[in-house]
Amino acid sequence: MKRIFGLALGILTAIGGFVDIGDLVTNAVVGSRFGLSLAWIVVVGVLGICIFAQMSGRVAAVSGRATFELIRERLGPRLAVMNLGASFLINLMTLTAEIGGVALALQLVSSVDYLLWVPFAAIAIWLVIWRVKFKIMENVAGLVGLCLIGFAVGLFLLGPDWSELGRQVVHGVSTGTEKATTYWFYAVALFGAAMTPYEVFFFSSGAVEEGWTTKDLSESRANVVVGFPLGGLLSLAIAGCAAVVLLPQLIGVTALSQVMLPVAVAGGKLLLAFIILGVVAATAGAALETTLSAGYTIAQFLGWPWGKFRPPAQAARFHLLMIICLLVGIGTLMTGVDPIQVTEFSVVFSAVALPMTYLPILIVANDPEYMGKHVNGRVLNAVALVYLVIILAAALAAIPLMIITGAGQ
């Protein structure tokens, strides 16, 4: 019974923790401009993150060590530093976007300008990391983040023409002035949002924090294989709500506040309150994960003591690094840069960094010295290789598409 409860809890937190500010904004933007015509890329992205997250979780459970430690040891410091540099910078950008997301969500509750919320949000994140146990932190953020199921409820309450939505998925939407390059720019952005590197680092480091062993492999696989696709459905529901309410009125999403309009149309104040609570939890949860991931990546690479399972005094550099990253995030946002733009750039640059993140994981997962009999099977390797080709294509296309389209304008 305890095992079933643990499994259910893991799956629920995986669903609630899947959506972050990148998914929220990108899916709403895409829904309001292209309807559900990019739903296929969400499916591709979710399948990709499932493959590599379970792989990195397995590496951590079998070896008892986290991704970056093994990457440095297996590939050597020169190649590993490229992986570290790309992953850390993207993670820092994502962290900034998530703090901005928390602040924007709090503005929706209070009317107080988001800039005033930024320092409070960052301090709250630091306090949680400092004082709250890993398991509690992860479960509370994930479970409260489940309020985002309100988007799926909202989509049903809107009573859309399902055949029209199905037609959008299959045939796309005639959008007049939207160009093919803009469509592909958002395809890359959605792919980057679904496969954000920090999710994998957090998943593998979390496995070490929680002391996973090979006995936990089936549970961790179930969390990923069931939880992430259901989280992906939430992403599609966000796009669906925007497609039903905003697209027909030619409203293009540029602000988080606009994402709330379809929800209010569908379910009024009650659903709106649920969704805002879910947005606060999802962005705060992702901010916690990205802050920890910032510490994990550098500390694991440099061989410093790391982890919330250690008292802060025993992992002082790990905690100091996280404080510095939070300060950088605050400083960036306080310049007045639009958090939504930071989010859009972070998901595109995530796509650029994906090969440097996922190729080393694939290499380590195939090394019998670390994995023993738990190395990747042939089928998994074949699928992962196909994904590496897709990832490489997305990485090469991301910056040219960003320049051609003026970042999707």
Added chain:
Amino acid sequence: MGVWTRVAGLVLSLVLFSGCSQQSSATDDLIHALNETHSAIASSILAIELYDQQRSTQAVTDTVLGDMAKQAVDAEGALEPISVDSEQIESDRDAALAAVHAGVTALLSSRDEFSQHSAVANTTGLQSADQQVNAVLNQLGGSR
């Protein structure tokens, strides 16, 4: 020449090529600003209607109106530097500027009215500005 140097050269060439080919025309810029303004006005009208129907909160409505006013102001600012190299473009730009300015005025007054009285008496100002924006958009052939 190493593989990495070649890859870097290829990426740089792609970036430069795409950078050179991205010179959007003045008309595209006008259409973009008008679409942004229409989107801002339509969002604000929807937010006000939802608040009037008691389906949305004061904070959400206030935030939407503030965000959309800022978006329209930015759209107006983006029109200023557009270079004019023909009479047709100049005439289009003037029409777009007038329409976007009407949108900005309506959005700012709605935002201020809402923040002072927690209500907007009517949305006719916004609707009229939206019609003006849509008329120019249709003239430029850029409505989505």
